[in-house]
Amino acid sequence: MKKSLFLIVVLSFLGLMQQEIVHAQTESSYKAMEGVTSVKTVFDFRIGDSDKAMAHLNLIHEMIEDPSLVIEGEQPEVIIVLIGPSVNLVSTDNMKSASGSQNEIAEKISAMDSDGIRFEICMAAAHALDVSAESILPEIVQVENGWISLIGYQQNGYSMIADF
Numbered sequence: 001m002k003k004s005l006f007l008i009v010v011l012s013f014l015g016l017m018q019q020e021i022v023h024a025q026t027e028s029s030y031k032a033m034e035g036v037t038s039v040k041t042v043f044d045f046r047i048g049d050s051d052k053a054m055a056h057l058n059l060i061h062e063m064i065e066d067p068s069l070v071i072e073g074e075q076p077e078v079i080i081v082l083i084g085p086s087v088n089l090v091s092t093d094n095m096k097s098a099s100g101s102q103n104e105i106a107e108k109i110s111a112m113d114s115d116g117i118r119f120e121i122c123m124a125a126a127h128a129l130d131v132s133a134e135s136i137l138p139e140i141v142q143v144e145n146g147w148i149s150l151i152g153y154q155q156n157g158y159s160m161i162a163d164f
Contacts, residue, residue, distance in 0.1 A: 030068045039069045039076035042153040044146075045163045048085025050105060056163055057108045064115065075116060079153060082121040083146040085129070090121060093135040106137055113139040122146025 043060065047053040060078065063069065069076040088094050089105050109119060119140040123133065126142075133142055143149050154160050 033068050036071060038071055038074060038157075040153075040156075040158040041076060041078050041161060042150060042158040043078070043080045043161050043163050044150055045080045045082050045086050046084040047163060048088060050089055053086060053089055054105055054108065057105065057112065060163075061108065061112050061115070061117065064117065077158070078116070079118045079120065079158070080112075081143075081146045081149050081153075082119065082140065083125050084122075087121055087126045087129055087131050087136075090119075090137045090140055091126075091131045091135040092137065093132065109137055109139055120146065120149050122149075 045053075045056070047056055057080075060080065064076055064078060082090060090109065092106075095103055095106060113119065119137075120143050121136055121140045122145060123142050124145050125131075126133065126136065136142060150160060
């Protein structure tokens with residue numbers, strides 16, 4: 001019995017030690033961030049499935065908390081440009097008959113906006129998908145063409161991430 005208990009304690013300790021090693025390797029493994037003086041990112045966000053979109057929004061929101069992205073005390077600048085089918089997810093008209101996850105998206109966008117993440121929506125896509133300007137969540141800036149925004153942000157030093 002004592003040997004079993006001892007073995008369990010030792011294995012548990014080794015397991016915790018291994019987790020600490022992995023955690024330490026993960027924290028310091030961003031060679032790509034060496035020499036970076038600021039973090040400015042724009043997402044080309046086109047996910048139309050509400051569950052997948054929610055999962056990606058959660059990941060983006062969690063990402064801004066990563067200490068690797070805070071450079072000299074400055075929080076990362078993050079902009080999400082909604083293009084294509086994703087525009088359907090931010091229409092209050094569509095939310096009236098939508099699943100719970102689509103309503104969660106509205107809450108998530110509000111929380112992300114409060115944390116400094118900005119949103120834009122491509123009105124060309126919105127018009128093509130019959131999403132009225134009046135139905136778009138108030139935290140989202142309406143732009144005529146999301147591609148032009150993406151071009152401008154990239155020219156101004158933002159790294160673009162395609163999120164389809």
